[in-house]
Amino acid sequence: MPDARNLETEAISGGVHHALKHDSAHKHVTGEAVYVDDIPAPANLLHLAAGQSARAHAKILSMDLSMVRQAPGVVAVLTAEDIPGENDVGPVIHDDPVFAEKVVEFIGQSLFAVAAETREEARRAALLAKIEYEDLEPVLSVGDALAKENFVLPDHVIRRGDSKAALDRSQHRLSGSLQVGGQDHFYLEGMVSLALPAEDGDVQIWCSTQHPSEVQHNVARVLGRPSNAVTVDVRRMGGGFGGKETQSALFAAIAALTAVRTGRPAKFCVDRDDDMIMTGKRHDFRIDYDVGFDDDGRIEAVDFMQASRCGMSADLSGAISDRAMFHADNAYYLNDVTITSHRCKTNTVSNTAFRGFGGPQGMVGIERVIDEVAFALSKDPLEVRKLNLYGGEGRNITPYSMTVEDNVLPEIIEELEASSDYARRRAEIRTFNASSPVMKKGISLTPVKFGISFSTKHLNQAGALIHIYADGSVHLNHGGTEMGQGLYIKVAQIVAEELQIDLERIKISAASTGKVPNTSATAASSGTDLNGKAAQAAARTIRERLVAFAASRYDVKPSEVFFHANKVQIGPQTISFDELIGQAYLARVSLSSTGFYKTPKIFYDRETASGRPFYYFAYGAAVSEVMIDSLTGEHKLLRVDILHDVGRSINPAIDLGQIEGGFIQGYGWLTSEELFWDETGRLRTHAPSTYKIPACSDRPEDFRMKLLESGWNREDVIHRSKAVGEPPLMLAISAFLALSDAVASVADYRIRPDLDAPATPERVLMAVERLRREAAGAEQTEAAQ
Template identity: 55%
Template sequence: MNHPGTPALKAAWAAVGVPRAHESAQLHVLGQATYTDDIPELQGTLHAALGLSQKPHAKILAIDLAAVLQARGVVAAYTAQDIVGSNDCGPIIHDDPILASGLVQYVGQPIFIVVADSHDNARRAARLASVTYEELPAVLTPQAAKAAHSYVLPPMQLKRGDYQAAFERAPHVVTGELSVGGQEQFYLEGQISYAIPKEDQGMLVLCSTQHPSEMQHVVAHALGVHAHNITVECRRMGGGFGGKESQSALWAAAASIAASKLKRPVKLRADRDDDMLVTGKRHCFYYEYAVGYDADGKILAAKVDMVLRAGFSADLSGPVATRAVCHFDNSYYLSDVEIRAACGKTNTQSNTAFRGFGGPQGAIAIEYIIDDIARNLGRDALDIRRLNFYGRNDAEGRNVTPYGQKIVDNVIVELSAELEASSAYRVRRAAVDAFNRSSPVLKKGLALTPLKFGIAFNVTHLNQAGALVHVYVDGSVLVNHGGTEMGQGINTKVMQVVAHELGLDIAHVRATATDTSKVANTSATAASTGADLNGKAAQDAARQIRERLAAHAVKLYGGDAAVVDFYDNAVHVNGHVVAFTELVQKAYLARVQLWSDGFYATPHLHWDPKTMNGHPFSYFAYGAAVSEVLVDTLTGEWKLLRADVLYDAGQSLNPAIDLGQVEGAFIQGMGWLTTEQLWWNAAGKLMTHAPSTYKIPGVSDCPEDFRVRLFNNQNVEDSIHRSKAVGEPPLLLPFSVFFAIRDAISSVAGHRVNPPLNAPATCEEILKAIAAVESADAGAA
């Protein structure tokens, strides 16, 4: 072809910034998407199950597995003494055994592995073991852990200014406490690993995990071999939400230990009850706070003590607590603060990553405090929030976080103002008040809450990624990167980035399974960094190939390599339009390299964990939501009538996927704050360990009027195509639901009393808060 491409066509063509279906959407709908349990089993495959502790804290005096070994179909059983390498699966501190040895520290802790000819036979056999215990005292709650000074890590503290002096000068003071529960990840696909022995001490582990490289390290250590002996592969997960970041290690290690012993493939698939009993969840938090403020509601001094239920081992509790400390400010400038966080050691599951990773738990405390202040002053909480927002520039002196990072991308004022207008917040506030005056039983509540969420791992070295891009002679492209696909669309976005870089339609690009033998030393797909890091790495690889092809095109057709354009499945060079496939074939014949690796490391990050100061985040994502609820004050039942959401995704890579992520995060966060109650009995057993006893939101819980939009913005940082992360931050948006419920409860006493509402705001918790409000109001009268 010898006609030049038109500028209009180039301007209209783009593979990023446009809605695209999820790359596996059709496979999902047709039931053809292959998850780990769907992979055809090799001949000779065995199945494993775990024998679990029945005590929360006890010495193991004896284990009798005779009945287990005699059970139908059983091939072998293994205890900690059979592990030839390291009996540890802790991601940071080595305090988390694969199998308990001599001591159990929670009900559900694995003690032994049973291997049988079928999944059911293995599970039945695991129940036949006889374990003799010597029981020890158990600590079950964060409050009890604090009282006993029981911590998995030393407590941390962040200070700025002089809190005590500012507090003493403040004309008004609010103090209180708050409990916010944990949350089960409730991924649809449970924990599963399939370990396949290979020659020369090799092991292929097919694993549902967010962190293949960590699984590689844990398995290698458990088997006592080098990392290069172990390959971990994950094509997709049926959900992760943080529950498969470190917690998948136990399952990968147990399956691999059995497979290595028996020299046969072994699959370990967790039943839902076992999964929920064994694995950690979102950390629940207990807060004590004291805040000084002026007559307008401006915060002058803030102090909060947070204790989180870490569980029996450290897992990721340290980084979770750090992020909670760094998100206590949310969208507000706090001049004089003391923020403390302690990781309480309890005889419960070792809690772990969950979407938001401590950020939601940190931010909800300041929102609760602002809600208190507004009610104490008889003001709308939105006005108090706006008064305390971060400033926009150095002249105001209100744009530096308590940990010392300057905020240069603040859009919360404009974003919240846009949402206030589009949701008709003021008009609806008046309508809600009017409704409540005439309705003695049913009460409405309304709230607008903002969010500011830092994006990056708060451990600096984890902010790196690699990718491989191959261009085949027929012009098709294959990309492999270190991120894992759990339904969030990372593969779709990376494919779009590569397609855009090479000027191709996305149909020309395919993403393959995450594989430690292809891209090594990867970070977990977590902290909302998946597309940011892996998209940049894949872009780097594709750019190198494009530059080689451009140079070859100039050799063939003349011109300047710097102005060669790639778009619309063609290469535009010196007045010629050459099909991409044609140029690739010519480049192959000329021995031009048609594959490349790419790498990316997020710049400008630094953090001092001792002083809790630095620049831990690449940028901030912003958002706000308005929720309107209806509460039945006689039963505690409630309904979300309408939700208006505005989220800052920067220049979205894929608006369709991003809107879906915001919607999903909103409903998941709403579940955490309202219905998803974790309950342990006095014996330390988690009783909410199945769908029959644990209430996640259903379709009927979604509001009929659900208005979700993306804010028109672009990232000030050089992120991938100036987009912003969208995985975790939107989980803070349903704060508006919780505070709308609190607003409705408050109306029972004419907003004269701050309702002592804890999360989750179950019907029982709502009724308790209503009774407390009525009692306090009657006492004041």
């Protein structure tokens, strides 16, 4: 009897493990892609602007908005008094008001909203407010917050063993401190929400957000309505990077409030400068460390103090600071370790999620420690890294008591060390630096071990909805959002594979709270893991119905029904997929199904600071080579070699794009993207003119990326793939440490550089000058002796 092998000469176009272009790539480059601000303006559309605080910390004594209301084109002015529900859009703790009422806590905080006939009229009118303040003392830095014990959340400590005793008995010991700067998301599409009033006080919102359900719930809370009164749709975003996980809710709430109050559609499209001033960033950190180690460089004990700038409210700072603690080990076994986290409250904008979600900051700390240990012992840092890697039993438990079961870093590092010719290049760089008084080179190889899952357990769930229409075409919907990262094409490939139909048959639709409820944010690198599994479950349910129907109709066993290449083999005969769908429809078989998935195995006990917060780890490593000009501090990234583990890639083309983009974004964070607040608490770097993201010319001319060919996920993740959204960003730590290596050459590698991030030309130059002064002083001392 024929079986599925009869059909193996044919294949579907676009299943899993195929390198396919992004589904909207051609629309992105031609301008056809429709973003929220491209939606045709509905009749009577109102445009919005926010009145912002001019003080970092002050009481509001009075607020005269009469001139604002009288300004040309103004239709409505809304304040906290106009909110029928709760004046709050905080995602976890309700400490983030839509409009400040009695006290302002950062420059740029929203005080009121103006709705006008044009965007320009709204923006001009917002500047006419007369506000009297009574200034209060602001807290503007992590150092100030630590000194005043000013925190948004309680401290948290992860401890294993007795680090104090182990430090005291260590053969060698050193301590230091590292400042790690924040980062603006600088998405191409700024914050934008369009709200349409509906019947019964309901509202429809098109929003640029990574978390439609959270926007829905927050807006409903502001309006004093149930969540079913608010529908949020998201077809695509022009970038998100975490910045649109929680903070889209403020602008959506103001748009929705305006629409409901006026009965007219309202759009809040935020100006770039206002966007950068009003929205949170990556948390900047101060990391203090105290490490003990033996003659070989093996770490015997380490204490970390991590202090994060959270801003004026909690936002997601608790989970972000936790993840920084979870990644304080990166790839290394730490036997006696204490990690203390302080979540600092400052009178600056509330910081929020950013690609890596605290993990990068934690990793930079331990990588600096490894470099310091190697420097103290005059060893190659790679030698010390390999010595301290997680290993077999007895050296495979994290500080939070999770067993590392899938470590492929030794394999990755061995392969990358050879393919990048690391040892030869490092020796040549030392020779070059000895004979080059001005231009100096540096090189570094660093690994990445990044935990995958939301550390908040209930967020690890997803839903999907699939319809198959009578003509055989498929409509796919799930809770994930598309911000350019390629989630939608991957999930469509998964459905195509499950139903064995061409990808072109599947219509990718917008995420909608009206179709899939209670979704989690598209974040934590879990978009494909969660939504791919949910969509697979929905497709599998329909497929199983079709198998049962075909077996019954054609009087064969279910095991004799095979789907392959747009056809269905039923016993001895084969019919097209479309024909079977048509027959099933006429026979009243349901061709629609939901799917649901929740990640297994994960838990974390805060009382004992132990558990399994991640389902699995993603791994990678990078070698970066740089050259600095020691007279100006400027540098160039010469060459980058990357080997990254994505398991069995669902779409290698998309994954390679994510690796390249992640590395470059991490490189920008650590070298050029500097946030600066002045002494009043005003952000001065709020436009492309003052804030430098990497440009095309900053990409190394020699950029070599490769996926680990033996990649495989031992856990039951969708098609044995691994997440790729966030882990590659941390590969850029290699570039930061390569800069430090280059600076160290100025003093013939005898003095530690102590370079903070971002390593801007100014910081590099200051580090170079310090080393020159100290080296000159040391030479004078030696001469005098």
